Amino acid sequence: xxxxxxxxxxxxxxxxxxxxxxxxxxxxxxxxxxxxxxxxxxxxxxxxxxxxxxxxxxxxxxxxxxxxxxxxxxxxxxxxxxxxxxxxxxxxxxxxxxxxxxxxxxxxxxxxxxxxxxxxxxxxxxxxxxxxxxxxxxxxxxxxxxxxxxxxxxxxxxxxxxxxxxxxxxxxxxxxxxxxxxxxxxxxxxxxxxxxxxxxxxxxxxxxxxxxxxxxxxxxxxxxxxxxxxxxxxxxxxxxxxxxxxxxxxxxxxxxxxxxxxxxxxxxxxxxxxxxxxxxxxxxxxxxxxxxxxxxxxxxxxxxxxxxxxxxxxxxxxxxxxxxxxxxxxxxxxxxxxxxxxxxxxxxxxxxxxxxxxxxxxxxxxxxxxxxxxxxxxxxxxxxxxxxxxxxxxxxxxxxxxxx
Ligand code: C5P
Numbered sequence: 362x363x364x365x366x367x368x369x370x371x372x373x374x375x376x377x378x379x380x381x382x383x384x385x386x387x388x389x390x391x392x393x394x395x396x397x398x399x400x401x402x403x404x405x406x407x408x409x410x411x412x413x414x415x416x417x418x419x420x421x422x423x424x425x426x427x428x429x430x431x432x433x434x435x436x437x438x439x440x441x442x443x444x445x446x447x448x449x450x451x452x453x454x455x456x457x458x459x460x461x462x463x464x465x466x467x468x469x470x471x472x473x474x475x476x477x478x479x480x481x482x483x484x485x486x487x488x489x490x491x492x493x494x495x496x497x498x499x500x501x502x503x504x505x506x507x508x509x510x511x512x513x514x515x516x517x518x519x520x521x522x523x524x525x526x527x528x529x530x531x532x533x534x535x536x537x538x539x540x541x542x543x544x545x546x547x548x549x550x551x552x553x554x555x556x557x558x559x560x561x562x563x564x565x566x567x568x569x570x571x572x573x574x575x576x577x578x579x580x581x582x583x584x585x586x587x588x589x590x591x592x593x594x595x596x597x598x599x600x601x602x603x604x605x606x607x608x609x610x611x612x613x614x615x616x617x618x619x620x621x622x623x624x625x626x627x628x629x630x631x632x633x634x635x636x637x638x639x640x641x642x643x644x645x646x647x648x649x650x651x652x653x654x655x656x657x658x659x660x661x662x663x664x665x666x667x668x669x670x671x672x673x674x675x676x677x678x679x680x681x682x683x684x685x686x687x688x689x690x691x692x693x694x695x696x697x698x699x700x701x702x703x704x705x706x707x708x709x710x711x712x713x714x715x716x717x718x719x720x721x722x723x724x725x726x727x728x729x730x731x732x733x734x735x736x737x738x739x740x741x742x743x744x745x746x747x748x749x750x751x752x753x754x755x756x757x758x759x760x761x762x763x764x765x
Pocket of ligand 1: 562622641642643644645646647674675676677678679691692693694695707
């Protein structure tokens, strides 16, 4: 199992629950936030307590739940001040239609809305995860209130769409706990690629021999998918062209699935001129069978082994690097030895400004990797870490190298 992303390490989150059936997801959310390294202080409205008990939330967060501004446990009787000064963010999940209306109006008649109004706006961000019936979500008053809350500095996460507890289908579902946790992690990442378009290739390619067989390789796509997530977290608009892999698409990333190197090439080339960054992590097959057998190649009992002619695949990275208007190009070199040497050779041969070297057999399919960055300035090793941490480091390195 992969290690949890510790993207909230050292963060203190006030998790507010207002009334809604989605409160059941907030129990899981506390656990997700904890796994991501955060400490969590739960605050519940009276309505929330009709859906889930403070006992459950206390047990999961490891802290007494607060629900009243008159709570005598606060020595200075100022829970709203204490809570909003300690927090790195306030996340209200679920945020009901009524609660959002209160935020839009700046009302403060119970602890949760009170501490939202009392928070120092520039230091303590407010994130709202709406959860309500689709008609309530679409109601002009709700939309007006959401727009007002956003204008006043709140960030809205979701809502998602799909089956609702009321039996209807549409917009208004609270995002799932893992999605909300990922959104919060992304929220805290520095927006180093804000406004930039980033195109990434990932995974292996599959070069068909006949309708059931083909040539491929052991690339899992994990590094490329991690870079897509890290670039998106950094504020980029990300397109991920993926070979055949079994990985979920990172949130807010546009994914284009392809199979062969030629398909990957044909998906990438028209997009490339409009991008600021191109990161080629895909392990593209160098060759493909020269012809595709229409039917499965069968054994004929003679023990004769079929042989194949191979044709060379287009080099996607080199083709992008040759474009008259080209993005900043980053290549990968998965080698079995002499990583830095081979990476530098690729830097020159493909005419790209940055090659990221790694040991192919040691990293394929794994969650950890070690990288060496090779560019005109020299070689720099990025020590072993999980692929998402490495991807965030690489995004920083790329952002530093972009023309201002
Ligand atoms: O050509 P080679 O495999 O040595 O270089 C690896 C780098 O080039 C990787 O960034 C890979 O994604 C990219 N590449 C490509 N198209 C190919 C072969 C490799 O984009 N046909």
